[in-house]
Amino acid sequence: MASLWWNNRCEDDALPSIRWVLSLAKAAVLRYGVRGLVIDPYNELDHQRPPxxxxxxxxSQMLTLVKRFAQHHSCHVWFVAHPRQLHNWIxxxxxxxxxxxxxxFINKCDNGIIIHRNRNPDAGDIDQVQICVRKVRNKVVGTIGxxxxxxxxxxGEFRDTEVDHRRR
Structure with missing residues (x-):
């Protein structure tokens, strides 16, 4: 349903605004009972702002809109935002x-999760993915780690590794 819904509504070359995405998401919540929204990626949205x-x-204002939408419609929102260019990446x-x-992005989120894929064979296994939970506002839903x-x-599956990767 999601791919059909998206493909039917992104017909022109204009970038969608966050208000446009949230208005379509509201319709999906009301019509289909959708309880989860993934906005991916942040940099593909139209970010025109007053001069x-x-x-x-x-x-700050955009994230407030997203958070209000989530609270008002009892809908989880996962916002995918990629890091800026990391010039000194190690x-x-x-x-x-x-x-x-x-x-x-960290100040306003309820949960901050980083998905890190190693792309450098010299730094370790390139098939390994690190899930880094860096913020948990409500401790009932999880812990940092x-x-x-x-x-x-x-x-095409992900599996738990059996290697112990505790911080050294």
Whole structure:
């Protein structure tokens, strides 16, 4: 249903605004009972803002809109935002402040999760994915920490690794 819904509504070359995405999501919640929305990726949205508004102010207002939508419609929203270019990257996962745009991504989120794939064979197994939970507002839903998964290229599945990766 999601791919049909998206394909039917993204017919022109215009970038969607966050208000447009949330209005369609509201219709999906009301018509189909949708309880989860993935906005992926952040940098594919139209981010036009008034000339006197900083990017930080814009991101704060935009995230407030998303959070209000989620609360008002009892709908989980996963917002995928990629890190800015990491010029001094040394192989480890980025942190939440590395997200392009604003520190508000960590300040306003309820849960901050980083998915890190190693792309450098010299730094370790390239089929390993690190799940880094860096923020949990409501401690009932989880804890801060890391999990490691291995990716099976043949089956397309992720599995828990058996290797102990505790912080050293």
């Amino acid at each position: 006197n508004m900083t990017e930080t102010e814009y991101v 192989g480890g996962p980025p942190n939440m402040y590395d997200i392009s745009g604003s520190a508000h 890391d999990a490691y998964l291995s990716y099976n290229r043949v089956t």
